[in-house]
Amino acid sequence: MVLPHEPEFQQAYNELVHALEDSTLFTQHPQYKKVIPVVSIPERIIQFRVAWENDNGEIEVNNGFRVQFNSNLGPYKGGLRFHPTVNLSILKFLGFEQIFKNALTGLSMGGGKGGSDFNPKGRSDAEIRRFCVAFMRQLARYIGADTDVPAGDIGVGGREIGFLFGAYKQMQNNFSGILTGKGLTWGGSLIRPEATGYGLVYYVEKMIEKASNGKESFKGKRVAISGSGNVAQFAALKVIELGGTVVSLSDSKGAIISQTGITVEQIAEIADAKIKHKSLEQIVEQSVKAFSGANSVEYLAGVRPWTKVGQVDVALPSATQNEVSGEEAKVLVEAGVKFVAEGSNMGSTKDAIDVFEAARPTGVWYAPGKAANCGGVAVSGLEMAQNSQRVQWTSEEVDTKLKTIMTECFEACYETAVKYAASKDAHALPSLLKGANIAGFIKVADAMFDQGDVY
Template sequence: MSYVSDVLEDLKKKSENQPEFIQAATEILESIEPVFEKHPEYQKAGLLERYVEPERIVIFRVPWIDDEGKVRVNKGYRIQFNSAIGPYKGGLRFHESVNLSIIKFLGFEQILKNSLTGMNIGGGKGGSDFNPKGKSDNEIMRFCQSFMTELYNYIGPDTDVPAGDIGVGSREVGFLFGQYNRISNEHHCVLTGSGLEYGGSLVRTEATGYGLVYITEEALKQRNDSFQGKTVVVSGSGNVAIYAAEKAIMLGAKVIAMSDSSGYIYDENGIQIPFIKEIKEINYGRISEYLDYFDDENLTAKFVEGSNNIWDLKCDIAFPCATQNELDGDSARKLVSNNVKYLSEGANMPCTLEATEILQKAGVVYLPGKAANAGGVATSALEMAQRSSKLCWSFEEVDSRLKAIMVNIYHCIDQAAKEYGFEENYVIGSNIAGFIKVANAMMAQGVV
């Protein structure tokens, strides 16, 4: 067995009850094996054994009181995975599915994603098994204040700068920041995705979705193609999905379907994004409510229960933007049979390993999440730069910087794939390009 295989097998034994983490580690480690053949000094330094272990794992209880006066207790997490190239950076996820395996897989992916942005930020992730859905604003505030009271001990502007993720939007970030500010008595940039009123950046809301489209646009451009006239299917209807759909439409595409956990809406004439924004960002409603915006004479959309079935639809471009492992082998085979040409991941690891293999073998241009959805964390780093310099850039300036970062990511992963003999394999290209920067920083800093 090779050095990388030995490390991976050992990791599987140590983390056998962490399937999401092992899935991410398997995909990444198997693809970077050629790097160790070219750089034997990495093996001599025991670099990979250190790389796969988080620098710090913090697990804590989060007690809070609901509106009925009952004491509730959730579990909180923060994984500080790798700080070789900069302070830990990565979102907080509030969802009942959150566990150690999911937070570790997200943090492990975040190392490479942050590296690919070209910004000096390390990899981290966190969250809780608390679900904001169905909770009052006061309940969410009390939970966030309790969560931050403990997390405060481990974060800071030059140590660890969290942001939002699933279940953590501007409301939650505001409550978290308010409690941090109250404890520290200092107005630090310690949470990105903040409101514009207290130091946030323009484009941050749109960043992940816009970035997803920008990197896909560059892939299209390199093939003398464009979004003009393309049909697009977007899973999810959260922040990433909404703004990916919006930007794709701006570039001439037609988004024909979007989903949430209850099912999906389909309209061959194209989804109208302003209605989706009102449902999801203002009313916090269900995707099926989209049909209520039309009278019977003008209704061309339909709602279909079961969100996974969205991949049965014929499209040119697929954007899985919902959650991890939402797109399995059967869904990938359906997409291929319907002649999908491009798939870019808006969510973190939305395709299973089987689905990834099927899509790549079929020649689909496949852009993995660690590259394709890096626009969010890239703009978070731009937010950090603005706040540290006490400046506020215009929407156009931030958007221009975001686009330049995403175009650069495409060419970095394309070049790495070609250099190691895996042309157009952007999974391997992303893993290698992101890993080498972190590996060289770790080598320079010694065994720490």
């Protein structure tokens, strides 16, 4: 399959296919080859016009999308993204990744993704509410608790989920769990905001334990994190809780570096300011008390953190796709990184992945986003379960279930890699890249055979 007009989707497709072909899966089970051309085409793509009124009383028009990619394991499940870069290539890549990510959680969820090229930055609450109502007016007929359950993503946080849910409820006269990431008083789950970041760290915790035969943990590790949104914030907080030192965070305009470690108080300042769409540069300048003296940080405009952090043990790309280049990967390896796990979807370019995979014999271990960041959608699945039962579990219950899911996800990736992609180098760690892709693919493929989608 060659799709030059859909580069992001092509990259995600190539990653899966190369991982499968560079293993013994098709040798041991040749029937699985039949699945690839079927699973790679969405079951349905919905595109619609979103016309809405801005604060000046003028009509603005955006493109809306929902890619319902695969429903063999359950209702379509995947976020809505509001960002000016949104197009079908990006949503198809995200939806394709979501199929296998959701499979790795062990929960009953298919894969989908959606969103709009609407940019919420600089918009008033009233404009965002009117846009969400117009967007849901078009989307409502295609979703449902047993059909398709969207969630948030970039540009769609708790405020937007609230507006979207309220619009759906009024249009359909139906209070059901048709969105996840809801408010705690109306069907949301505890730990959902923290889930992707926490889950990422729980996954890496298992990587560190396995690589060191249980002798090491996050304690004393220097951890570089990109991004400063939900995933990065909670990953950083969990790393600090486990005894690690967070040396960086970033946004689209630059990065902050702290050799002594970013503090919990600084993360709280960033979290509050990011809701108002402030940049890290503005936050550092305006929150003088939190970012001065012994807690001062270095702000670097126009750069990502990877080449600026110095010696580092763990790297967690948690911003957006393709945020680690091949050259940056080389710098990280030279800086001593041993564990790289993606909090973002497809956070590393193919060149970067090749660098990390080539360094496995020297003890560098890379985990793709479809495994390492599946904690967010896992807790979305737990939110769906709570909605179905009309109950709410405690934070401890949800966190325990999340940790169990991430542990089982890691073990599935590890064991599948050993079974189907054993390294020729006896000293090399198994490829979690191959393990994650193969394990997720097998689960979806078996369901497609069982249901007659492939025969």
